[in-house]
Amino acid sequence: MVVIGGDGSFADAQVFSEEFGFPIVGIPGTIDNDICGTDYTIGYDTALNTVVEAVDKIRDTASAHNRLFFIEVMGRHAGFLTLYSGIATGAEAIMVPEITNDYDMLNTFLNSAHKQHKTSSIVLVAEGDELGGAIKIAKQAKKDHPEYDVRVTILGHIQRGGSPTATDRINAGRMGVAAVEALLKGEQGIMIGLVRNQLAYNPLSKSKKGKRSLDEKLLDLIEILSI
Amino acid sequence: MVVIGGDGSFADAQVFSEEFGFPIVGIPGTIDNDICGTDYTIGYDTALNTVVEAVDKIRDTASAHNRLFFIEVMGRHAGFLTLYSGIATGAEAIMVPEITNDYDMLNTFLNSAHKQHKTSSIVLVAEGDELGGAIKIAKQAKKDHPEYDVRVTILGHIQRGGSPTATDRINAGRMGVAAVEALLKGEQGIMIGLVRNQLAYNPLSKSKKGKRSLDEKLLDLIEILSI
Amino acid sequence: MVVIGGDGSFADAQVFSEEFGFPIVGIPGTIDNDICGTDYTIGYDTALNTVVEAVDKIRDTASAHNRLFFIEVMGRHAGFLTLYSGIATGAEAIMVPEITNDYDMLNTFLNSAHKQHKTSSIVLVAEGDELGGAIKIAKQAKKDHPEYDVRVTILGHIQRGGSPTATDRINAGRMGVAAVEALLKGEQGIMIGLVRNQLAYNPLSKSKKGKRSLDEKLLDLIEILSI
């Protein structure tokens, strides 16, 4: 059996596998891209492009007004989708669960941005940010920065649908074939991943532990590209 | 001078026109499509398609779960965008400022839908609904219908951006040429509109008064198409 | 029975209807938008937007080079799709079956455009143009205008697919309901159309005869908008 999902699905599958003596191979599939043992999870690239297209549309009206847009992106425990879509859209700031002082950083930025007469700012907020989602943070920002016209977009389940991108299809094809080949060779209890764009094989159990951390280099890119 | 906008812009323009003796012709431009003297306003078709694409993506994941999605659509005083996107996407229900008992109707629907084991429901909410926006209504629904997994999307300013559709471009071209021709003929203080897809000329002052009402026939379509 | 299609399908359906005593109501569905008794046919708006998006992408690279792009649009007997997408994209010229001296007009335009150092030109060609499709016309233009770098795109069946636009869905819903209501009332042998955006009822036989002609006013718009 081939299981596509995250650590929850894999844990369920393993119980099932042990009970019934079924061979199981996992393929990582979640838009959060936060599974250990792989750099990439199926669905992530599609969700990323969906967020980027949405933010682009908001950017179209952002140039004309002194506005502060908070856009909530999926990710209860991980800020990958938020970080990468922030880089791709040149977001002025991001707020993710992995960083705890991001509201202070936003405050500093907004104070200086207003002084510099920068027209509008776009802030991407991971739904799992420690301060709460976009609604809560927007309320606080409205209070602290009455000079901005604050608006909120919550993308929600838009990020889980849509026609898959080329990358998601090709990688799904590559991992699917590898999973079937692994089963034919008698392997089981493993997860097929992509590490540096090469097929990788790890014990399913390993995929459950820990979370991948955000790349410091990319966090710096947000600052460089948004100036 | 040609002014593209809603009743606010037209009022400002007219003051300006009277003060400085400037000839002015208006073209209706708002995603709300609620200006008197025209069936169509520039930007509306693009916003409508943006909403439809977003709801389609949510529908992709709606089939698998017992979920209740509330999607907030723009429209502070008018439900046009919500009604038409509701028809186009087969929404299970809509909530608009023009209808006051829509929460009761939703309740009735949800009670029967749950009994019929309908998997998921999509409800489009105009931001100007008399009960408040999607967040407030979702909270109430969660309390009244604990059997549903309630989720919220707020489309926000996504609806104001994006590349214009063919209809918006063609109609903008037709109305733009008509506006220039009217000015050349010495006319002024009029708004160029499209009534039944034909160019229409009305006094600018008329565009300020009243609001167009929703078509009963189309309100019925929501019920017919969502079953 | 409700038949969605063009004059061919309607003719077949009517034979069938007369032979078996079946009541039949037609709904116009073709991307050519060339059926008498209706201003609009299902699928047309989706195809139109597909063409517009494709031409926009070509326009992205058209600014930098001295290029002449011929883009073939569907329409064996009718230039509607070509004319409207030409207006929507600001095409420099169109070539349609309804106009016979369009290659001469193109020649005149290209001579003056080159002298004016206009960077690139986009010409939309209906596949049914009397001179043949884009490949044939491009060959001739290459010979007559060696100063241009000539490129061809043939959109082909891309224009027949894709997710339907809001307008196509809403109008399909309106006409579908009208068709069922007509059958319930005992009517038959009619086609449901939209004339000036209002439901229209015509004998099916009428839909077979003649073709709609292109609007002179819109043909002028091509020249006005492309300058």
Add this chain to the structure above:
Amino acid sequence: MVVIGGDGSFADAQVFSEEFGFPIVGIPGTIDNDICGTDYTIGYDTALNTVVEAVDKIRDTASAHNRLFFIEVMGRHAGFLTLYSGIATGAEAIMVPEITNDYDMLNTFLNSAHKQHKTSSIVLVAEGDELGGAIKIAKQAKKDHPEYDVRVTILGHIQRGGSPTATDRINAGRMGVAAVEALLKGEQGIMIGLVRNQLAYNPLSKSKKGKRSLDEKLLDLIEILSI
């Protein structure tokens, strides 16, 4: 100076660099993805998704008829874009410059497909295929397989435009920052690439030599996924 382009641009830049003593760093940018010293070139992911969306639309009408679609994809000397879009869309066959007996393979496939009553087939043809482009191959196929209704789409410059995908933006950001950092460190005459999704630094001169070959594993995927 940072140069974005292919081997032609790099060669020009190097002449310029040597003559004027300018430090130069290159970033690979071409939709062909055929530059040595990098797995990825800017623009490739956007073009790939454009092709995939176009083929998807053709697939929408491919199910109903006994049709044979030839779709010409860019690539004068390289089949990367054709191969990857073929995998992503489940194309029945591809024809690329790197494979010389592909028309024979297509013949064999079409003979068996017709016997198996497979409804329609989609064949992606790289413009640089040794047999010529899609038009020429389609003519031959029409002669050899009169049982199919043969249609041609030439995507052309559609593939060079459009809003960039998330991957193209993020990688452009990563490589752009790396290029500036390299210049600040006093490096020059190098190309910034991405090898296995990690930044790679190679002499600019190396990027000119040779071409990357197609991955055998992926060529097999075409056959596996199209069955």
